[in-house]
Amino acid sequence: MIKLYGVPQSRAMRCLWMVGETGQPYEMIPVAIDNGKIADAELLRVNPNNKMPALVDGDVRVFESMAINIYLAEKYAPAMKAASPAEAGTIAQWTLWVATEVEQAVMDWATHAVLRPADQRDATIAATAKAKIDRALGILDSALKGRDWLVGSRFTVADVNVASVCYRLLVYPDLAKFPNVKRWFDACWARPAAQHARKLREG
Numbered sequence: 001m002i003k004l005y006g007v008p009q010s011r012a013m014r015c016l017w018m019v020g021e022t023g024q025p026y027e028m029i030p031v032a033i034d035n036g037k038i039a040d041a042e043l044l045r046v047n048p049n050n051k052m053p054a055l056v057d058g059d060v061r062v063f064e065s066m067a068i069n070i071y072l073a074e075k076y077a078p079a080m081k082a083a084s085p086a087e088a089g090t091i092a093q094w095t096l097w098v099a100t101e102v103e104q105a106v107m108d109w110a111t112h113a114v115l116r117p118a119d120q121r122d123a124t125i126a127a128t129a130k131a132k133i134d135r136a137l138g139i140l141d142s143a144l145k146g147r148d149w150l151v152g153s154r155f156t157v158a159d160v161n162v163a164s165v166c167y168r169l170l171v172y173p174d175l176a177k178f179p180n181v182k183r184w185f186d187a188c189w190a191r192p193a194a195q196h197a198r199k200l201r202e203g
Ligand SMILES: N[C@@H](CCC(=O)N[C@@H](CS)C(=O)NCC(=O)O)C(=O)O
Pocket: 009, 010, 011, 012, 037, 038, 050, 051, 052, 053, 063, 064, 065, 066
């Protein structure tokens, strides 16, 4: 059975969503945390970075949340994987884009506009992050003009990857300024597997 190491309150939620899309049975293995730090010999054997998520599927071991999702699509969700070299390029494009150009800004904005108590927030970090997010959302909005999904005309792993990294933007006040993104984001998060992953995370 697929083993997914991590807790839903971490980036493992992205893979919980994707494994739910495959319909495959899986086991979620919570990692041991000591004094706020991961202290889990089993996780370390699977992921030498000592970070979650990590995945074991028979002889296959994968770390990096986006790579885990691509593996799951390749192996278990044929309709969600690339159907051509062009689609493979576009799936990689959006996946790498969200991980390298967007993720940190989303984390910074969430930390300094939502998560920390008001007296521990840095307004400059929040504003800088918001400017980057607005720019990214503009790019995404143009890409989604006249289309339902990021790649081809069906829901793919690219949609899971981009929407799940943007999880914190579910409470982004300016999302409605990007109507194509809003329509797409709502459709992504309405999927049963996404709802289930959210429920596991949020309780
Ligand atoms: N790029 C990695 C990042 C993984 C990551 O940083 N995971 C966090 C939890 S969300 C973690 O395990 N942190 C523990 C640590 O850094 O010690 C991925 O997307 O899987």
